[in-house]
Each structure stands twice: as C-alpha cells, then as structure tokens.
Amino acid sequence: MTMAEWALLVLLGALSLASALGLLLSRNAVYAALFLVLNFSVGAVIYLLFNAPFLAVTQVAVYAGAIMVLFVFVIMLLGAERLAPAENPPGLAYQRPLAIILAVALLAVAAWALLSGAQIEPSPSVAPRPDSSPQAMGMWLFGPYLLPLQVVALLLLAAMVGALVLSRKS
Amino acid sequence: MPALLEITLKSTALVFVLLTSFAYLSLVERKFIARLQARIGPNRAGPFGLLQPVADGLKLIFKESITPAQVDKPMYFLAPVLVVVPSLILFAVIPVGKGPLFQLASDLNVGALYVVAVMGIAVYGITLAGWSSNNKYAVLAGLRASAQVISYELGMGFAIVAVVLMASSLSLADIVAAQYPGEYGGILGWFIFRQPVAAAIFVVAAFAETMRAPFDLVEAEQELTAGFMTEYSGMKFALFFMGEYVKMIAVSALFTTFFLGGWSGPFVNELPALSVVYFTIKVVVCLLAFIWVRASLPRVRYDKLMGMGWKVLLPISIENVLATALLIALGVPGFK
Numbered sequence: 001m002t003m004a005e006w007a008l009l010v011l012l013g014a015l016s017l018a019s020a021l022g023l024l025l026s027r028n029a030v031y032a033a034l035f036l037v038l039n040f041s042v043g044a045v046i047y048l049l050f051n052a053p054f055l056a057v058t059q060v061a062v063y064a065g066a067i068m069v070l071f072v073f074v075i076m077l078l079g080a081e082r083l084a085p086a087e088n089p090p091g092l093a094y095q096r097p098l099a100i101i102l103a104v105a106l107l108a109v110a111a112w113a114l115l116s117g118a119q120i121e122p123s124p125s126v127a128p129r130p131d132s133s134p135q136a137m138g139m140w141l142f143g144p145y146l147l148p149l150q151v152v153a154l155l156l157l158a159a160m161v162g163a164l165v166l167s168r169k170s
Numbered sequence: 171m172p173a174l175l176e177i178t179l180k181s182t183a184l185v186f187v188l189l190t191s192f193a194y195l196s197l198v199e200r201k202f203i204a205r206l207q208a209r210i211g212p213n214r215a216g217p218f219g220l221l222q223p224v225a226d227g228l229k230l231i232f233k234e235s236i237t238p239a240q241v242d243k244p245m246y247f248l249a250p251v252l253v254v255v256p257s258l259i260l261f262a263v264i265p266v267g268k269g270p271l272f273q274l275a276s277d278l279n280v281g282a283l284y285v286v287a288v289m290g291i292a293v294y295g296i297t298l299a300g301w302s303s304n305n306k307y308a309v310l311a312g313l314r315a316s317a318q319v320i321s322y323e324l325g326m327g328f329a330i331v332a333v334v335l336m337a338s339s340l341s342l343a344d345i346v347a348a349q350y351p352g353e354y355g356g357i358l359g360w361f362i363f364r365q366p367v368a369a370a371i372f373v374v375a376a377f378a379e380t381m382r383a384p385f386d387l388v389e390a391e392q393e394l395t396a397g398f399m400t401e402y403s404g405m406k407f408a409l410f411f412m413g414e415y416v417k418m419i420a421v422s423a424l425f426t427t428f429f430l431g432g433w434s435g436p437f438v439n440e441l442p443a444l445s446v447v448y449f450t451i452k453v454v455v456c457l458l459a460f461i462w463v464r465a466s467l468p469r470v471r472y473d474k475l476m477g478m479g480w481k482v483l484l485p486i487s488i489e490n491v492l493a494t495a496l497l498i499a500l501g502v503p504g505f506k
Contacts, residue, residue, distance in 0.1 A: 034298075037294070054280050057287050058283065060287040061287035064290070065287050065289075065290020065291050065323075069297070069316055069319070072294070072297055072298075072301075072316065073316040073317065073320070076300075076301050076312060134283070134340050
C-alpha cells in the first residue's frame with residue numbers, strides 16, 4: 001500500500017467509527033438508520049481500496065440499497081422515529097453491566113491481538129486474491145463454498161417463511 | 171497525476187453536458203407535449219423559445235429561499251442533493267462512445283451491478299424529502315416512493331441479469347461489444363431483438379424508477395398536492411426537477427446501452443466520433459418516447475401499480491432469466 005492509500009484507510013476507518021457512534025447515539029431512528037447507511041458505504045469504499053469492487057458494489061446494493069431502504073420505510077410507516085428517553089426497562093437491568101463487561105472483554109482481546117505483535121499486514125490467506133472478479137467469486141461460491149451457500153440460502157428461506165407466518169392476521 | 175486530471179476533466183464535461191441537457195429536455199418536453207395536444211408551447215423567450223430554460227433558471231435562482239418552520243433542517247437540505255447525485259454518478263459506467271476518450275469507467279468489471287446499486291440508493295432523496303418536510307402529504311409521497319422503487323427494482327434487476335447472461339459480462343463496455351459488430355448482422359445483434367421480454371420489463375420498471383407518468387403516484391396532484399416537493403421552493407425545488415430529468419436521461423442511456431447496441435452504428439471504426447452521435451440519437455429517441463407516454467397515458471391506480479410489480483413483472487422477469495439461462499446452456503443459435 002502506498003502512503004496515500006494508508007492515509008485514506010485511516011480516514012475511512014475514522015469515518016466508519018464516527019458513523020457507528022452516530023448510529024448508537026442519535027435519538028432519532030431515521031438519523032440512526034442513515035448513519036448505518038453511511039457506515040455501510042464507508043465499508044464499501046474500504047473494500048474498493050482492497051481491490052474488491054464486486055464486494056463493494058454488492059454491499060451498497062444489498063445493505064444500503066435494499067435492506068436500509070426497507071428499514072427507513074418501516075420507521076416512516078410506523079412514525080417511530082422519536083425514541084423514548086433512555087431508561088432501563090424493568091427486568092432487563094442486568095443487561096447494562098453485562099454489556100459493559102463484554103465490551104471491555106472484546107476491546108481487551110483486540111488490544112492484545114494488536115500489541116502482541118500479531119501481523120498488521122493482512123496475512124496471505126486473508127489478503128484479497130489478485131483475481132477478485134465476479135467470475136472468480138462465482139467459481140468460489142459454487143465450488144468450494146457450495147455447502148455454506150446452500151445452508152445460508154435455506155436459512156434465509158426459513159426466515160422468509162417465518163416472517164410470512166408471523167405477519168398473518170389470524 | 172495525469173489519470174486524476176483526465177478523470178476530473180471528463181467528469182466536469184459530463185456534468186456540464188448533463189445539466190445543459192436537463193435544461194433543454196424540460197423545454198423539449200413542454201414543446202413536444204404541446205404539439206401532441208395541438209398547442210404551440212413556450213415560444214416567447216428567444217427564437218423558438220430557446221431561452222426559456224435560462225429564464226426559468228434565473229427565476230428560480232432569484233426566488234426567496236423559504237424554509238418552513240416545521241421541517242427537520244439537516245435532512246430537508248440534504249434531500250435534494252441525495253436526489254441529484256445518484257442520477258449523475260450513474261453515468262460513470264455508461265460508455266457514451268467508442269474508445270477510451272468517451273468512457274469514464276465503463277470497463278469496470280461490476281458495471282451492471284453498480285447500476286443496480288446506485289438505482290437502489292437513489293430513493294433515499296425522495297423518501298427523506300417527504301419525511302423531513304413534516305407534512306402528511308409529503309410523508310405519504312415518501313412512503314409511496316420507497317415502496318414503488320423497492321418493488322420495481324427487482325424486475326429491473328432481473329432484466330439486467332438476462333442481459334448480463336447474454337453478454338457473459340457485467341461490464342457495460344462488454345455488453346455493448348456483445349451487441350456489435352454482431353455476428354447476427356448489424357441491428358439484429360441488439361439485445362432488444364434477442365431479449366425482447368427483458369427489454370419490455372426494463373422499460374416498465376424504468377418508468378416506475380424515474381417516477382414518471384403513468385407511474386408518477388409520488389406526485390399525484392389530486393391526492394397529494396405536490397407530494398414530496400410540497401414544502402420546497404426556489405433552487406431546492408429545481409434540484410428535484412434536475413434529479414428527475416437527469417435520471418430520465420440516465421435510464422434512457424442505460425436502455426440504449428443494454429438493448430439498443432449502445433454507441434454502435436455504421437462507420438464507427440473509421441470515424442469514432444460518429445459513435446457519440448449514434449449514442450445521442452438513440453438516447454434522444456428514448457427520451458421522446460418517455461415524453462410521448464406521459465402525454466398519452468393516464469396515471470395508474472396505486473394498488474394496481476404495486477400488484478403489477480410483484481405479481482406480474484417479477485415472475486415474468488425471473489422466468490425470462492431461467493429461459494435465457496436454459497437457451498444459453500443448450501447453445502441455441504442467437505444465445506451464445
């Protein structure tokens with residue numbers, strides 16, 4: 001990576017973090033949803049930086065373009081954009097300390113990984129392969145990863161049927 | 171950085187051309203509809219009314235910029251921008267002529283997918299304009315817009331999949347090349363002849379995606395006053411107008427690229443500049459068809475619109491993809 005790419009990556013990382021914070025902290029559901037869209041878009045640009053245009057465009061098309069449009073649609077339809085002021089719902093009070101402990105644990109693991117000299121450069125197995133074209137992606141998905149793909153498809157189908165059953169009136 | 175400079179210059183030129191086309195498309199629409207209705211249309215400003223867009227623009231610039239008290243300000247100002255930008259950036263992957271001079275990123279190996287992605291995010295502008303206006307009509311229009319675009323995006327996506335199968339590439343440059351020079355002889359190589367069903371689905375979905383008549387329920391005057399634009403005035407209103415027209419040009423350019431052979435035509439090898447002329451002519455014909463439909467067809471009822479998207483267009487488009495894949499697998503002539 002060149003200096004300019006590193007600088008861009010740092011900038012994108014900061015933007016990604018900022019949009020994630022915006023998502024968590026905004027008290028308006030529409031703004032929260034749009035911060036998430038921004039977060040997805042920044043993720044797409046990071047994919048582009050790592051030479052994976054197919055992933056980048058799919059990320060925008062699926063998450064930013066389809067799923068989040070539906071989210072915004074439902075928020076608007078229900079008029080549910082104003083969130084109630086934060087308060088612990090009864091019976092869920094134990095969740096806050098638990099969340100703090102888990103977050104600290106996650107951060108500790110991440111910090112340990114970073115400080116213990118684990119490689120910051122992506123390892124060869126994780127690094128994008130030179131051929132990240134849609135054809136190559138297709139060959140992987142329908143070759144070595146055929147079983148996981150089918151499992152995901154089945155899971156999605158089950159979720160879809162479940163949603164249909166839940167939304168039936170009677 | 172010469173590459174960066176080249177891209178900047180090309181993009182600037184492209185935006186300039188698009189915005190000028192937008193201005194004159196609005197004049198063409200008014201004059202063409204006037205002729206279809208046995209009227210004359212605007213003809214006072216300059217010869218043949220050619221200065222009318224300038225007059226309209228100046229008028230809108232000097233309008234007082236009103237911000238209603240009840241709006242959600244950041245979104246209210248962001249929404250018009252979100253309407254214009256996706257329409258403009260669609261052109262990044264469309265090859266407007268033969269050779270690298272007339273192409274920006276048309277050899278992107280995921281071009282067709284990029285088109286679907288940008289079309290998908292284009293609805294945010296209208297939805298947010300409706301929501302941030304804090305006005306019942308505007309919110310209803312925003313809801314209609316998102317529901318309509320989500321529904322027709324699928325049909326359009328599958329129509330594009332059929333084209334991609336035919337060209338066996340997601341790059342728009344390759345899709346044009348697959349229709350030209352055409353081993354099946356000139357014009358018959360165009361995908362409108364080899365994929366008529368996909369072309370028809372694309373046209374219907376294009377009307378829904380651009381929210382033009384007969385699918386302009388988002389701005390149905392009788393029900394919603396001016397829909398999502400109700401609370402907008404001056405240049406912010408003009409931006410919505412610009413977004414709609416640039417998107418119309420973009421969709422026409424996409425139809426040309428996917429189904430009408432793109433920039434191809436006789437003698438483009440001898441004189442590459444001709445390819446831009448052919449491309450422009452094809453796009454203009456598509457645009458006139460857009461306007462012609464608006465002048466001829468009444469608005470569709472909303473439930474009929476949604477029903478058609480999900481129960482007619484989507485199944486047909488999926489069956490078309492299946493049939494295309496089957497014919498390609500069997501090696502039927504015309505399907506490679």
